[in-house]
Amino acid sequence: MEGTVSANSRLTIATHALTWIGLYQQRGHEVATSEQIATSVNTNPVVIRRLLATLSKAGLVVSRRGAGAGWMLGRDLAAITLLDVYQAIEPGPVFAMHPATPNPGCVVGHGIGPALTTVYDDVEAALRRQLASTTLQDVLQDILKAS
Template sequence: MGVSSRSAVAIHALTMLARWDDRSLTSAEIADSLASNPVLVRRILGSLRDAGLVWSTEGRGGGWTLARAPREITLYDAYAAVEMGPILSRHPHPPSEACEVGRHMQAVLESEFRDAEHAMEERLGRTTIAHLVQQTLARERELAH
């Protein structure tokens, strides 16, 4: 399947919720920041809710908030909540057994791809949403000077 833009949208939404943690944000507010559609944002937020990362309240003054502290949510948590399947695409059908490369390529690639995916998961697991808020605020301060 590969990584889609859902991960970036999810991480963006979580960072916004962490940045303005004193209030709920609507999907429209988050969509404005993404220059995107609120329906898409609601779908992503629904997956984040199912993963226990956010929760929502209905009605006037309702919206979305983090279900855990920003320092307890990693980029891998966001990725895992919205992406399905392996990161790197595998052969869509088995290669030819009549070819010495074809006979072994799936096993060789599986090992390499699995190691690469594990490295990505480990790296994303080291960065928290709190860290992204800090980076965002630091960059904003740099722009102000």
């Protein structure tokens, strides 16, 4: 693997966008445009629109069309956990087994699934617990403390 390959940043970008919208609304604005959010994230507005469309399906944001179009939070920052965001954008498990069944006649091929399933299940449970314990309001408070 090359050193230039980056980890999946969708959770980070989604958290950034939602937290930015929440702060923008707390400062008295009703809706945020994808262009405004993209400026903060430093990405293309199309990337933000696609991500917000996914978050919208989960009820985390609501779009307003027409005059004054833009995006609003679907719930208060304090009512959205990192787990909510994660589940909206990464619906599958963190780790998966082989796409094809390994050779059952091979000792490793036969035992790899059961050996890793327990570990993967434990990692998944720990990840979900950790993400569920942090709200986007917590994230915003940490951001504001640091600045």
